[in-house]
Amino acid sequence: MSEALLAVTVLWGFVFIYSVMATMDFGAGFWSMFYLNKSKTKATNIANRYLSPTWEVTNTFIVALVVAVYSMFPGAAYTLGTILLIPGSAILLLLTLRSAFLVFSHNAEDYKKALTYISGIAGIIIPGLLISVLPITHGGFVERVGEGHTLNMERLFTSPNEYSFVAFAISSTLFLSSLLLSDYSKTSNAPDAYRVYRRDAMILGPVSLLMAFAIMLTLQREARWLYDRMMDDLPLLLVSVGFFVISGIALFLPSLTKKDVKGMPRLAVVAVCIQYLIASYVYGKAHLPYMVYPDVTIQSGFTDPASFRAVFATYVVGFAILFPGFVYFWSMFMHDKKYLRQKQTTK
Amino acid sequence: MDHLTIARSMFGTTMAFHIIFATIGVGLPMMMLAAELLYQKTKDRDYAIMANRWTKTFAVLLGVGIPTGTIAGVQLSLLWPGFMEVIGRVMALPFQIEIYAFLIEALFMSIYVYAANRISSWMRIAALSLVAFGAVASAILITNVHAFQGTPAGFRVEDGRIVDVDPWAAFFNPSFLTSALHVSFSAYTVGAFVIASVSAFKMLRRGLSNRVYEFHQKALMLSLILGLIFSFATALNGHDTTQMLHETQPEKLAAAEGLFETQTHAPLTIGGFTDRETQEVKFGIEIPWALSFLSGNSFDTKVVGLNDFPEEYWPPLFVHTLFNGMVFIGTFLILLSAAGIVWRKFLKKEKYPKIFMWAFCLSGPLAVAGIEFGWIFACTGRQPWNIYRILSTEESVTTATNLGVLFILFVIVYAILAASVVFVLLYYFKRHTVSDDLAKDEKHGPFSLNSNS
């Protein structure tokens, strides 16, 4: 494997990890807003219990992602920085309001409602904007001016492909997070919340799948090169749909551990993650070697080899050192029965 | 404003805003750790309550520090793609390692806050130490990129291309160590004096119970002692930093001092305004020979003046004022904290006179101003270069247009954040006063407070 390919694989890994974590994070923010007035089911409590300790960690991954782009592909960073100025700034502004108000909502009781609404709504727009980076790199909206590039905003915001991506991002954020929260609430012994999230997941799953089809349909018209390359891996795409079906079935299976509820959410979560992994592998593979079609490739953007090796070494060492920290964190918040089953988290 | 000026103002505004929260974010964990350790040592519950209340403040400030830091990180590549292309090739390591520092801080902060009542007190101290470590490490690492801008190393430019990259040589560039120390010491100084300000301000209130007054008194004493140590360290190391400038960026030092003619026995000029036309500092006080001595530890040291450089390479001359402001604040903080400690510990006086108390109140905002002066001096004093003698600021700016609207939007968001963070802190602490916490502590024991939210 060439070094550039290795680098882009690491980058793709970060994108994948971030997209799962961010989906959870933004989705949990939305649900904690959506069920704010239905305190009986504890759905808001469950969402907050997940969200409070994790948002900082999730946020670090978006920084890691940006840093990975400019430290491994500084050549691409130039073009990306230029064309993403406006969408990037919009994301930053919303992300800032969202994070700050999320934190403030825990401290200003009387204003909790308003603050939760602002952060919940901002949080659900962000995935739509974040995913727009993908259609932008397909090249159809980027214009060359002299040496540099600019983004044609008008063309972007009249493109059906862009809107299918946005719709997909929002629906799958809500889908994945409700699925994960259903698992979380099952572990937390909150059957009412579990039923709510399981129902939401069952509605949103098919919606997300539909949006994925919409992306493929519009892609065929707007970025033919990518569509054709993805279709080369049609068998894998079908396997990915298969995993989606498995996760659907898992929600109807009888529960092995609890009698009062139905479904195996843990299995459903794992199946959906595999589904996303396969689908994004196919997408990523088809996208190569272009970072921004057709001018920037992974080779043309690649950093100095000496720098890459040093950076890569820090990845290995860094994650080796941090791994026990992650395990400890996981055991404190995802696994600890005392934390999960406490009667009251926010008072 | 022209394109470049807008980009510079926009980035400068972001940084000036981020740095307030970032610096307090480095300084406060140090104070929290000091209070936790004192609690373990003395078993005086007041220190546990202090650590608790400061943690609450820290968590709220993180709500602004983290997103604005994210803005800073992304805006670097949005506004200065030319700069980040060079950084990506040569100086990616600090950014990369910084991610691990952020992760350490974020993981253990959550554990310290949300799991406090489930872990042992030593585990809590370990978690807090890692938070403090993560914070100062992230500050040192990002400062290293700034150090590299002043003293680039680890590569050569040949026909406009970057060759012979040695990322670790870039990492350990000549000013790494001095800058890292200066930034860490000054951040701890800020942490200490911000606490001193708040405690002094609370003590000035009428009608406090003795118990509450005593609580603030302890916090004030702790912050004065740490404040003295760190402001003194900042000044000592500031001296090293000045010598570093003398060797590596002489035109910045010349602009800082308003020195036009190269000379030995150069004077140190305090205050005043540099006049480009007459080539002198108006209304300044000159201390003969002092600058030569500061720069090279001997009066014979030759200090290079601005006239030895082409005028288009001169930094803006107002940096003289920023430099003076920083040094003045440093000196003032040392004297103030030393006097405060002597007054109480050695002269054994019960209470401070009013004027003393007001000076304490002022010390926190002054320390923050010192940080702002220092950064703006260091960045503006490097102009017109973005990477000293290698990449000009003009070459590194984005080609995308219409920055003006974005600039306005960012400023609006910073204004909203600034107003709401102040509001939230006031709101929260009005409903959770020190006497509430003291009462609650008597009932349930320490760290019963932590479990909420």
Ligand code: HDD
């Ligand atoms: C990563 C390195 C880095 C760090 C740690 C900082 N800066 Fe900086 N700063 C830059 C990297 C930079 C830069 C991107 O390289 C700029 C933009 C153009 C230039 O020459 O330097 C800059 C410009 C810049 C300007 C505009 C200068 C001018 O145009 O005259 C100001 C006012 C500041 N910064 C202020 C700050 C503050 C308050 C900081 C404290 C956090 C800070 N900088 C940290």
Ligand code: HEM
């Ligand atoms: C261009 C310069 C800078 C960039 C790009 C930057 C970037 C960032 C980013 C991305 C974060 C959020 C991390 C997360 O997601 O957890 C952050 C937070 C932080 N930054 Fe900065 N930063 C800069 C300057 C500084 C400086 C100069 C300091 C210290 C003096 C500093 C200290 C911190 C600290 C301690 C945090 C943790 C959050 C907090 O305590 O508020 N940063 N910064």
Ligand code: HEM
């Ligand atoms: C008291 C004597 C002090 C001296 C002689 C001194 C000297 C310096 C010098 C020469 C620089 C420029 C470094 C460069 O351009 O690379 C600098 C930067 C800076 N100073 Fe100071 N300083 C002093 C006190 C302080 C105090 C009290 C604070 C804050 C509380 C402070 C905060 C800073 C900061 C944040 C920077 C920018 C970071 C850097 O470039 O290292 N300084 N200082």
